[in-house]
Amino acid sequence: MHPSSRAFLSLVAGATALFAAHAASAAETIKIGVAGPFSGAYAAFGEQQWRGAEQAAKDINAAGGVMGKMIELAKGDDACEPKQAVAVANRLVDNDGIVAVAGHFCSSSTMPSSEVYADAGVLQMTHGSTNPQVTDRGIPTIFRMCGRDDQQGVVGAEFVINTLKAKNIAVLHDKTVYGKGLADAMMAHMKSLGLQPVLYEGLTQGEKDFNALVTKVKAAKSDAVYFGGLHAEAGPLVRQMREQGIDAPFVSGDGIVSEEFVLAAGGPQYVKNVFMTFGADPRRIAAGKALVEKFRAAGYEPEGYTLYSYAVIQSITQAIAGTKTTDADKLAKWLKTHGAQTVMGPKSWDAKGDLKVSDYVMYKWNDDGKYEQMD
Missing domain, CATH: 3.40.50.2300 (Response regulator)
Known part of the structure; x- marks a missing residue:
């Protein structure tokens, strides 16, 4: 061979x-x-x-x-x-x-x-x-x-309107499939309850300077801000709101469920009056x-x-x-x-693969920079 x-x-x-x-x-x-x-x-x-x-x-x-x-x-x-x-x-x-x-x-x-x-x-x-x-x-x-954003958005909208009693609501999002989808779901339910947003704007993921957008929020005399997006943008956004003197409640979804949100905001002092939707705390x-x-x-x-x-x-x-x-x-x-x-x-799941039971509830960030489920 x-x-x-x-x-x-x-x-x-x-x-x-x-x-x-x-x-x-x-x-x-x-x-x-x-x-x-x-x-x-x-x-x-x-x-x-x-x-x-x-x-x-x-x-x-x-x-x-x-x-x-x-x-x-x-x-x-x-x-x-x-x-x-x-x-x-x-x-x-x-x-x-x-x-x-x-x-x-x-x-x-x-x-x-x-x-x-x-x-x-x-x-x-x-x-x-x-x-x-x-x-x-x-x-x-x-x-x-x-759960789904068309469930989460409903809970967020009802909280902003029925609990916070807000009338002039700014709806912001990060232009992503998740962030815009969540903001749109919240806004759709808000409209069904008889309110139109005073501002509807998108920001760009990865950016950190949102002062021009915050100026628009302030000019619209917003008494609540709803944000669809993740913590890396939510943190600087809420800090710049506070730095411009906007103390209005900041409400978001499960995209900020991390203590990294506090770091992104610059510390616990900036997350006062911040709320979010998330499933019932699994740690309980x-x-x-x-x-x-x-x-x-x-x-x-x-x-x-x-x-x-x-x-x-x-x-x-x-x-x-x-x-x-x-x-x-x-x-x-x-x-x-x-x-x-x-x-x-x-x-348990339905024919689509969605959970048969969705358990979205509201959370509030406290003065120590921790989130707590609201009872």
């Missing part, structure tokens, strides 16, 4: 062995993607997400795994950038071989990436994407562990008490979406255990039929 032929056969044999070893290794674990903003301005939400998912995987594995296999997480950083989210989705599917994905966080990332997962037959469950179009597009294998739910204590004992406060992310991994793995398969259609059908038991209590 010619030496080059031996070398070729040796190379083929080596590649075959490597592929077999990789396949065997892949078969030994159940790989789940965790996709979200682990870098950039919104990395605080990625930190919450990863903490929850990682702890869930550890706890499930400590209890024996699923079908005798260990859960393995594959991390994908989309930085809340739609194009990057698509690239992350392709990598998780093609290179990491995931069978399900927990994520993404931003609706603008979840929607384009969902096409990749749907085409690949990968179950997707987002812990934080609230834009209605996430589930309204008819993808049968996508779910959320959170009896089903998650032991987990909350475990996190705190380790020096981590499981704020925001931490327990949501934990619950996503629980739900996915319960579906795999219940169906004894990773087929996305079968997993989806099982979840819609059986629901899941989570650290946030029992969860």
